[in-house]
Amino acid sequence: MDRTISVIYGKNIHDMTLRLLSSCDLQLPASGANASAVIKPNLVTPSGSDTGATTHTEIVEAIIIHLISLGFRNITVAEGSWVGASTESAFRALGYYDLRDRYGIHLVDTKKDEYRSLAPFGIPMEVSRTVLDADLLINVPVLKGHCQTLMTNAMKNLKGCLSDRSKREFHRLGLDLPIAALNSVIHPDLTIVDSICGDLDFEEGGNPVQTDRMLASAYPVLLDAYSATLMGYRPEDIGYIRKAQEIGLIEDFRWEVKELSKPVVSNARAGGEAKRLSVHTSPIDACSACYAALIHALKRLEDENGLGRLKGRTIAIGQGYSDKAPEIGVGACCRKAGTGVAGCPASADSILQMLRGL
Numbered sequence: 001m002d003r004t005i006s007v008i009y010g011k012n013i014h015d016m017t018l019r020l021l022s023s024c025d026l027q028l029p030a031s032g033a034n035a036s037a038v039i040k041p042n043l044v045t046p047s048g049s050d051t052g053a054t055t056h057t058e059i060v061e062a063i064i065i066h067l068i069s070l071g072f073r074n075i076t077v078a079e080g081s082w083v084g085a086s087t088e089s090a091f092r093a094l095g096y097y098d099l100r101d102r103y104g105i106h107l108v109d110t111k112k113d114e115y116r117s118l119a120p121f122g123i124p125m126e127v128s129r130t131v132l133d134a135d136l137l138i139n140v141p142v143l144k145g146h147c148q149t150l151m152t153n154a155m156k157n158l159k160g161c162l163s164d165r166s167k168r169e170f171h172r173l174g175l176d177l178p179i180a181a182l183n184s185v186i187h188p189d190l191t192i193v194d195s196i197c198g199d200l201d202f203e204e205g206g207n208p209v210q211t212d213r214m215l216a217s218a219y220p221v222l223l224d225a226y227s228a229t230l231m232g233y234r235p236e237d238i239g240y241i242r243k244a245q246e247i248g249l250i251e252d253f254r255w256e257v258k259e260l261s262k263p264v265v266s267n268a269r270a271g272g273e274a275k276r277l278s279v280h281t282s283p284i285d286a287c288s289a290c291y292a293a294l295i296h297a298l299k300r301l302e303d304e305n306g307l308g309r310l311k312g313r314t315i316a317i318g319q320g321y322s323d324k325a326p327e328i329g330v331g332a333c334c335r336k337a338g339t340g341v342a343g344c345p346a347s348a349d350s351i352l353q354m355l356r357g358l
């Protein structure tokens with residue numbers, strides 16, 4: 001099993017996607033140019049990607065360009081928005097009809113697809129035939145918070161391959177086991193995570209946290225386990241990851257991170273609810289990935305009613321602190337801080353441990 005998780009930081013989404021793709025070993029199957037390649041983004045609602053809700057269209061376009069360069073001629077984008085939202089509206093709002101016309105790809109609304117009825121681990125589900133029959137499947141989720149499952153990313157994004165009836169049934173059955181079971185029947189060849197500005201805690205966006213990062217792996221459960229730590233959780237905190245381990249989709253959570261670039265300084269920070277937490281920070285030239293980790297750690301601290309530990313103090317972060325000695329600091333740049341945590345970028349789970357100790 002390949003335990004590598006590739007991570008890239010930056011501002012040029014198109015180039016970042018192509019670099020991630022060239023670090024992976026994707027090939028045209030023996031069946032040739034007619035082999036079906038399916039891309040599954042997250043278009044939960046017709047919201048812009050800058051809200052933190054949906055996959056950046058630039059990522060999907062770069063994947064299409066890469067697949068065409070490999071010889072694929074039968075490329076489909078397949079997605080079904082959440083119950084109550086129109087997938088066609090999302091396709092229109094996010095530029096997918098333009099992609100269709102420019103590159104000759106197909107668009108499939110999985111709400112209207114043909115289904116195969118399956119029942120893995122006793123969970124009934126109607127799964128899109130387009131997705132199940134793909135010769136190559138690339139999952140392109142957004143890493144973001146979720147009001148019920150805490151986090152949504154690679155594994156949960158596959159819920160968009162179901163009929164609306166099955167989506168409702170998943171909620172009735174409690175989501176965790178259904179999501180794990182779904183991942184026992186859909187096996188993406190590659191997952192590319194849009195962690196550019198995923199929402200702090202809502203699937204539908206509105207509280208984006210600028211992170212300027214993307215991830216890639218062939219192993220969705222491991223990718224989700226690692227991604228949980230980027231939001232200040234342990235893998236076991238996420239119910240559907242726990243269930244995935246219980247039903248044998250993963251044995252342990254050992255990953256190997258391969259960084260393709262270093263984090264970038266950004267002044268774009270956080271919006272909506274996420275902005276509220278920024279009053280506890282004092283950034284000077286902070287990289288977005290480091291700052292996002294701090295925001296997620298502060299959110300976890302708030303969830304456990306721990307913000308009082310700060311006693312009105314703010315947390316230093318950023319390259320502007322490399323010759324300063326703040327009281328509390330985050331990341332290698334704040335190595336002279338009285339209380340600090342290492343890392344470049346610092347991870348949300350290690351920041352949370354430090355904050356709990358204040």
Ligand code: SF4
Pocket residue numbers: 263285286287289290317318319330331332333334343344345346
């Ligand atoms: S430690 Fe400093 S250089 Fe490294 S990611 Fe954080 S802010 Fe950027």
